Amino acid sequence: MKAVLDHVGIAVKDLGAALAFYRDALGLEIEAPEEVASQHVRAHFVPVGESKLELLEATSPDSAIAKYVEKKGPGLHHITLRVEDIDAAVAQIQARGARMIDERPRPGAEGSRIAFVHPSSAHGVLIELKQGPARPRVDAVARFALGDLELISLCDGFIGLDGGSMFGTIPKPLWDRQSPPDSRNRITLAMRPLLIRGARTMIIDAGLGDKENAKFQDIYGVDRKRNLEHALAEAGVSVDEIDIVLASHLHFDHAGGFTIRDASGRLRPRFPRAQYIIRRGEWDDATHPHERNRASYLLDNYVPLGEAGVLQLVDEDATIMPGVKVRRTGGHTMHHQMVLIESAGKRAAFVADMMPTRAHLPEAWIMGYDLYPMDTLAAKKAFVPEAIAHETLVFFEHDPAVAAGYIREVDGKRRIEPAPSRS
Numbered sequence: 269m270k271a272v273l274d275h276v277g278i279a280v281k282d283l284g285a286a287l288a289f290y291r292d293a294l295g296l297e298i299e300a301p302e303e304v305a306s307q308h309v310r311a312h313f314v315p316v317g318e319s320k321l322e323l324l325e326a327t328s329p330d331s332a333i334a335k336y337v338e339k340k341g342p343g344l345h346h347i348t349l350r351v352e353d354i355d356a357a358v359a360q361i362q363a364r365g366a367r368m369i370d371e372r373p374r375p376g377a378e379g380s381r382i383a384f385v386h387p388s389s390a391h392g393v394l395i396e397l398k399q400g401p402a403r404p405r406v407d408a409v410a411r412f413a414l415g416d417l418e419l420i421s422l423c424d425g426f427i428g429l430d431g432g433s434m435f436g437t438i439p440k441p442l443w444d445r446q447s448p449p450d451s452r453n454r455i456t457l458a459m460r461p462l463l464i465r466g467a468r469t470m471i472i473d474a475g476l477g478d479k480e481n482a483k484f485q486d487i488y489g490v491d492r493k494r495n496l497e498h499a500l501a502e503a504g505v506s507v508d509e510i511d512i513v514l515a516s517h518l519h520f521d522h523a524g525g526f527t528i529r530d531a532s533g534r535l536r537p538r539f540p541r542a543q544y545i546i547r548r549g550e551w552d553d554a555t556h557p558h559e560r561n562r563a564s565y566l567l568d569n570y571v572p573l574g575e576a577g578v579l580q581l582v583d584e585d586a587t588i589m590p591g592v593k594v595r596r597t598g599g600h601t602m603h604h605q606m607v608l609i610e611s612a613g614k615r616a617a618f619v620a621d622m623m624p625t626r627a628h629l630p631e632a633w634i635m636g637y638d639l640y641p642m643d644t645l646a647a648k649k650a651f652v653p654e655a656i657a658h659e660t661l662v663f664f665e666h667d668p669a670v671a672a673g674y675i676r677e678v679d680g681k682r683r684i685e686p687a688p689s690r691s
């Protein structure tokens with residue numbers, strides 16, 4: 269099993285004296301205390317690099333910490349190891365004949381799951397195993413009405429990308445709370461194509477698809493147990509109904525679902541009746557990758573479209589169907605485009621990798637993957653005030669928890685208000 273040191277718990281008798289040492293003498297920063305009422309404990313976390321110290325203060329004589337301090341005096345109380353799969357960890361420990369205090373994991377703070385190992389098996393140390401909060405529950409299908417159009421966000425599952433790469437020049441301490449990385453520094457990203465029902469039925473992007481091998485899936489932490497197929501079924505849409513497939517760009521997490529391998533091993537378009545609309549510059553770049561973008565452009569995802577004669581290349585910003593037009597943003601790739609949707613005076617935007625998650629709202633929060641980050645900056649600076657002014661419903665293709673929201677600005681501070689979907 270893989271484990272990381274999450275924190276070290278220290279039982280404290282006199283909090284003031286403890287702070288005099290840990291805060292004043294050592295000069296460490298103490299976070300605001302957390303009250304754990306059920307345990308009669310107040311926890312003061314002290315960040316130390318990737319891990320933390322946890323000063324534990326009893327709030328009642330009944331508290332286990334109070335009893336511990338009475339019996340043994342203040343000092344080291346427990347060590348918490350964070351594991352990826354706590355059920356597997358407990359099973360492995362038990363299979364080796366070690367003793368658990370908790371035979372089965374139980375709920376811990378903030379949606380985590382925990383289980384204590386008995387100190388008699390851990391050479392006198394109380395060890396807590398912890399599995400971070402479960403993946404946020406995401407609706408595979410989120411429906412929105414926009415004038416005469418129906419917009420349906422569909423989820424093709426999740427992928428894990430390096431947190432540092434996702435936030436470019438932004439230091440980890442600024443992003444790791446809202447986007448907690450796993451033990452391989454990956455953060456969870458959803459892949460959410462958007463279905464539009466109007467004059468025609470269109471899907472924008474199609475997620476990763478299922479052509480990638482086990483090694484790829486391991487590197488990118490692919491979780492497609494619930495994928496586009498399920499989402500389409502849940503939305504009541506068959507692949508035959510799709511008239512148009514529109515690409516924001518051709519990276520594998522957007523275009524992977526454009527093609528499938530049939531029983532004979534041949535690659536063919538996933539949406540048999542659809543025209544695939546791709547920006548010509550993006551097509552040219554994707555079919556002639558260079559050293560810097562080669563890992564993102566996988567030819568099997570789109571070359572078969574040309575061979576099948578379903579490809580339509582578009583040269584400039586254009587209306588794709590009534591109410592739906594594309595606008596080049598550049599930045600992420602030279603010809604990356606967003607999709608602007610308008611019906612009956614209401615607006616929506618599918619911004620793709622210009623602003624992949626809600627966390628990317630601040631102007632400088634730009635992905636390290638972007639080939640032309642200054643162009644991303646310019647595109648965001650142009651788009652965000654426009655979205656605020658027009659109450660644009662913004663779709664976040666990679667946000668792990670929220671499919672769409674409105675950008676609000678109050679007293680110069682911007683935030684995103686998640687949009688309720690109608691199910």
Ligand SMILES: [Zn+2]
Nearest residue numbers: 517519600621
């Ligand atoms: Zn991309």
Ligand SMILES: [Zn+2]
Nearest residue numbers: 519521522621
């Ligand atoms: Zn992407």
